[in-house]
Amino acid sequence: MNECDRFLEAVASDRLDEAARAHARGCAVCGPLLPEQPMPAAAAGPELEAVRNRALEALRTTPLRPWTQDAARVALLQAAVALVVTVLIGPRNWKSPMAHHMALAVVGAVLLVVVTLGSVVALAPGRRLPRWMLALVPVVPLLLVLSGNGVHTATTMRAALPCLVTVVLTAVIPLAVGLALLRGMALDTARTAALGLSAGATGLFALHWNCTDGSASHLLAYHALPWLALALLAIPLRRALSTESHVP
């Protein structure tokens, strides 16, 4: 290993010692790679002045919008959609003599948390918090199966398909509103998927009280799968939209 190699190892591992620096100062190839000390700010040139003036103009015309306000609106919208669809399609499963009421109530409460608090977590600033939502991917299908009564009633695709359609249609408005809000923050695949999971859970919640088919195969194929597909679909949809702000 020659001096140049030693310098490269040092600079690329943040362990620059004085010997490595001294070599770089005298080496025409390694010299330009030597990290610079941060420079003090200089006065703004004409190009920077134009950028600053444009930003100041935007500051005068753009009111402060705390992220919690948007998140609360989405959470309320999603909760309202979930409850309205539940009422519209009726709680057949809850009234069924085969239903496990305790399990249904617990999983129903979890789904309501995903619908409301999930959207808040998905829209929270920073990168870390929304990623936690992705833990729901295995958890929710598992809970759905555990709360099911095990009875397979929708034996034909024609009988089962309405469940899939309900999950998708119920999520249309929450997903559209969520995607519009996501334009106001940096493109982030995990955040988009997290919001898709929360929006898609509105349909899951309504079906949870309505669908009397409690078999694992039905719950996974016609409830959980479209829910996951919606979250995945949200990603290319978000990428196709322009970004208004790149703040994380």
Add this chain to the structure above:
Amino acid sequence: MPPGTTETDEQLMERFVNGEEQAFTELFERHAPRLQGTLRRIVGSASGDVLQTTFLSIVRARGRYQRGAPFRPWLYTVALNAARDYLRRHRREEPHPTDKLPEAAAEPTPLPDPGLSRTVEAALAQLPENQREAIVLHRFDGFSFKEIAELLGVTETAVKVRAHRGYERLRTLLASEREHA
């Protein structure tokens, strides 16, 4: 304490979030020139546009700033997001650079950066985007690998691998350039 002299970035940001123009101007003057240099090394001649997008982003979404959070890494995260978005949208229009160094890169904006070498800038332009980001932030902006990992949302090991490969490629390009000179 007279405003705009000894306040920290975070104190200024708090005032800016509440709509104080003076606080914004102070933050802009502290960070914009250097940030423009960083962006120039990542997106080339579009640095002015990306810088504008960056500051418009923080004005529009200032409600997403978490009070007390370190301002400079936050600003650089926004700028890198804007740069990546720009590169993503323009990737199809601009062919990937070849191994040969360009004759002349876009004219750099005059900056207080005496060590800046046009050859290094041209060589930097030949690196893949993720290696270029790691090197620019490390070599020119003085961020540690740990800080860069936070900015980019990746692990510190990933940043070190990118930087190592980038520095290695940069050295090869610079050595080859010297041989031809």
